[in-house]
Amino acid sequence: MSNKRTLNDFFPLSLSTPLAKRSRSSPPPSAATDPPIPGRAFARPSADEEGDSDLTLAITLSLQESGFVAPSTPPAEKPEEQPVPSTHLSYPHSIPAFPRSLELALEGIPAKPSTALKPPEGSPESHRADLDAHYYRPLIPRATSLAVFTFLRRELPFYRVNYDIKRGPNITRINTPRYTTVFGVDDTCVWRPAAESSSPSFHSQQIFTKCGTGNVVSPSAFERPPRPIPDCLLTLKAHVERVTQETYNFILVNYYANGNDSISYHSDDERFLGELPAIASLSLGGVRDFCLKHKDSAKPNSGPDKVKKKPGEDVIKIPLESGDMVMMKGRTQSRWLHALPKRKGDMGSKGRINITFRKAMVKEGTNNYYRYNVGDGPVWRWDEQKKDMVIWRVSA
Ligand SMILES: O=C(O)CCC(=O)C(=O)O
Numbered sequence: 001m002s003n004k005r006t007l008n009d010f011f012p013l014s015l016s017t018p019l020a021k022r023s024r025s026s027p028p029p030s031a032a033t034d035p036p037i038p039g040r041a042f043a044r045p046s047a048d049e050e051g052d053s054d055l056t057l058a059i060t061l062s063l064q065e066s067g068f069v070a071p072s073t074p075p076a077e078k079p080e081e082q083p084v085p086s087t088h089l090s091y092p093h094s095i096p097a098f099p100r101s102l103e104l105a106l107e108g109i110p111a112k113p114s115t116a117l118k119p120p121e122g123s124p125e126s127h128r129a130d131l132d133a134h135y136y137r138p139l140i141p142r143a144t145s146l147a148v149f150t151f152l153r154r155e156l157p158f159y160r161v162n163y164d165i166k167r168g169p170n171i172t173r174i175n176t177p178r179y180t181t182v183f184g185v186d187d188t189c190v191w192r193p194a195a196e197s198s199s200p201s202f203h204s205q206q207i208f209t210k211c212g213t214g215n216v217v218s219p220s221a222f223e224r225p226p227r228p229i230p231d232c233l234l235t236l237k238a239h240v241e242r243v244t245q246e247t248y249n250f251i252l253v254n255y256y257a258n259g260n261d262s263i264s265y266h267s268d269d270e271r272f273l274g275e276l277p278a279i280a281s282l283s284l285g286g287v288r289d290f291c292l293k294h295k296d297s298a299k300p301n302s303g304p305d306k307v308k309k310k311p312g313e314d315v316i317k318i319p320l321e322s323g324d325m326v327m328m329k330g331r332t333q334s335r336w337l338h339a340l341p342k343r344k345g346d347m348g349s350k351g352r353i354n355i356t357f358r359k360a361m362v363k364e365g366t367n368n369y370y371r372y373n374v375g376d377g378p379v380w381r382w383d384e385q386k387k388d389m390v391i392w393r394v395s396a
């Protein structure tokens, strides 16, 4: 579907507030450009107020906000320096950077060894050979990961995407059973700051140019305008790239509000990801089971012996906790399926965010990811009073 909207349709905000401090990727300040974030004006702390106590406070607040611990006495008001939010013409609203204390906590995490995932006992050798998946338990320490969860749920724009699929003569309406959002552009383009821009905001200056030629690419070359990765997600990407020794140009985010939200068995084996894609998948928030099964075992009673299988016998099931990361490489996408099934009871009672880091090679990837993770519906945002997602703004 082609998109005839102009960039102004995507960025109706008028920008007028001076900013206290630049994020690490921002150019030197000139004119002010970013709107104030209601209820989030912080005074600059003195030098000795910065440090571990900020992180302790951020984590305590986050654990309470996310419902992972009950609030005790109300925490003391503690101002924290607010780095410059990320803005861009394609964003429905600006996206704050992580508080400095959280950013420092993430930067300081040492790279950890991973554990290889193994197929269930008795699986054919070919299944083992096709599986190149590892997990980090955890990649991000639990308390820090919960602070990241609370921050991202509160600050990112989410979508509940609907689309039609055609099976023979029938058209089926699919309502994606989770909230999604996406940032990035495929490898044929590179983001760079627009020359001579008077804006001090790093992201609001970003345009993309064709790799090789350096020619500016118009956002209308895509079905929906691609969105640069905001600073907060760039911080996570840098850590994941360091640990996995891979590079990524796309970040897809899922928010599973409760146990009814899910993703069914699938593989991320689209051609635009290349032949043997490396995908890192980070979990934040509530615990949920992540399941993998070989594509051959998905066929009922397949295999040479045709022995009747018990349900779930071929499935690898890992309860992923906040901060855990699964890395899938090699033939994992082409030969295995994965899913996050619906869950009743305790396991579905807490919200969970999943972030996948991927690399799309060509334009089809950009069009596909924005169609299925942004779509054309309203923006949903977390409402702290209602403790639920609410429609924030209907798209133009
Ligand atoms: O939520 C998860 O852990 C899995 C998400 C996933 O497989 C996907 O987004 O493709």
Ligand SMILES: [Fe+2]
Binding pocket: 266, 267, 268, 338
């Ligand atoms: Fe997936």
